[in-house]
Amino acid sequence: MFENLEKKTGVLLVNLGSPASTSTQDVRAFLGEFLGDPRVVNLPRPLWWLILNLFILPFRPRKSAHAYKTIWTDKGSPLIVFSQQLSIKLAKRYGNENLLVDCAMRYGKPALREKLQAFKKQGVEDIVILPLYPQYSSTTTASIFDVVADEFVSWRHMPSLRFVSDYYQSPVYIKAVADSIRQHWLNHGQAALLVMSFHGLPAKLTEWGDPYFHHCQATARLLADELGLKDKQWQLVFQSRFGRAEWLKPYCVEVLQDLPKQDIKQIDVVCPGFAVDCLETLEEIAITNKEVFLAAGGKSYRYIPALNDCDAHVEVMAELIKTAQ
Ligand SMILES: C=CC1=C(C)c2cc3[nH]c(cc4nc(cc5[nH]c(cc1n2)c(C)c5CCC(=O)O)C(CCC(=O)O)=C4C)c(C)c3C=C
Numbered sequence: 001m002f003e004n005l006e007k008k009t010g011v012l013l014v015n016l017g018s019p020a021s022t023s024t025q026d027v028r029a030f031l032g033e034f035l036g037d038p039r040v041v042n043l044p045r046p047l048w049w050l051i052l053n054l055f056i057l058p059f060r061p062r063k064s065a066h067a068y069k070t071i072w073t074d075k076g077s078p079l080i081v082f083s084q085q086l087s088i089k090l091a092k093r094y095g096n097e098n099l100l101v102d103c104a105m106r107y108g109k110p111a112l113r114e115k116l117q118a119f120k121k122q123g124v125e126d127i128v129i130l131p132l133y134p135q136y137s138s139t140t141t142a143s144i145f146d147v148v149a150d151e152f153v154s155w156r157h158m159p160s161l162r163f164v165s166d167y168y169q170s171p172v173y174i175k176a177v178a179d180s181i182r183q184h185w186l187n188h189g190q191a192a193l194l195v196m197s198f199h200g201l202p203a204k205l206t207e208w209g210d211p212y213f214h215h216c217q218a219t220a221r222l223l224a225d226e227l228g229l230k231d232k233q234w235q236l237v238f239q240s241r242f243g244r245a246e247w248l249k250p251y252c253v254e255v256l257q258d259l260p261k262q263d264i265k266q267i268d269v270v271c272p273g274f275a276v277d278c279l280e281t282l283e284e285i286a287i288t289n290k291e292v293f294l295a296a297g298g299k300s301y302r303y304i305p306a307l308n309d310c311d312a313h314v315e316v317m318a319e320l321i322k323t324a325q
């Protein structure tokens with residue numbers, strides 16, 4: 001359906017990645033690779049290296065390992081399992097000998113470089129990279145591009161490359177998320193407020209030209225319009241703050257603590273920036289932040305799952321690949 005007729009095409013869905021297991025050691029290795037990426041933390045290297053190795057890696061992995069244990073499945077990390085299932089379904093529906101579909105992780109395994117090398121071995125001449133981040137950020141999307149570009153440095157015959165840098169306002173994506181919210185309302189009823197929670201980012205990055213904040217605002221507004229919500233019926237928040245610097249606001253936790261005081265005690269929470277469910281949605285949003293809201297006087301808190309490997313998500317992926325430039 002979207003194969004390049006002259007060239008064998010390889011499509012790679014790429015997500016962030018997870019530790020190999022929930023052992024503190026594996027979580028430390030994962031966090032070391034992730035937080036050691038200069039795209040993720042922009043501090044000068046010698047200083048950040050010291051902070052990371054003296055103050056973060058000796059302590060954080062134990063805490064994170066505990067969080068991962070609460071969401072880990074028989075098949076492994078939800079983020080990896082859902083991403084792989086999505087890619088398998090896409091391959092089943094649209095793949096053929098001239099259109100290969102696979103899935104890779106930016107950190108940990110299955111490694112992005114290995115998947116690119118596998119495409120090379122299979123004679124792929126046209127590569128489509130589809131980062132599973134609807135909203136572009138230098139910390140996530142660009143970091144995937146860095147690895148792809150660096151891998152090509154050693155290729156004598158570079159393939160043609162299409163890179164989907166964002167899809168925050170793609171009509172098929174907005175409609176798929178909106179449909180999933182509508183379905184949730186049909187099954188469970190609609191709460192007074194729809195909280196749309198996106199992963200946060202240091203606020204400075206917006207000043208430095210990272211468009212992530214604007215992409216999140218655009219996605220939230222488009223979803224609200226598609227759902228016919230009035231301004232009072234939805235709220236955009238940012239979650240997963242890391243460290244002490246100022247991050248994008250409003251902070252999810254602060255809003256959740258405040259809502260019951262304004263007599264808003266029933267909320268639905270959706271995370272449109274996460275293509276698939278992961279630690280940050282299943283543990284932070286669906287467990288920890290629910291407790292925060294209920295402890296603050298909230299009565300009902302329902303998390304609406306990510307699109308994961310549902311059929312509508314497969315079609316979103318297909319459309320993005322078809323229209324990739
Ligand atoms: C400086 C730190 C971080 C930045 C910047 C950041 C940006 C960012 N992250 C995601 C998506 C995900 N992050 C996930 C986990 C995670 N994120 C950070 C830190 C930063 N993220 C940490 C330390 C962790 C690990 C867990 C922990 O210790 O708290 C995940 C989930 C991974 C999983 O295995 O399930 C995702 C997904 C985005 C979209 C983003 C910027 C826009």
Ligand SMILES: [Fe+2]
Pocket residue numbers: 199240
């Ligand atoms: Fe993160």
Ligand SMILES: [Fe+2]
Pocket residue numbers: 240279280284
């Ligand atoms: Fe978190």
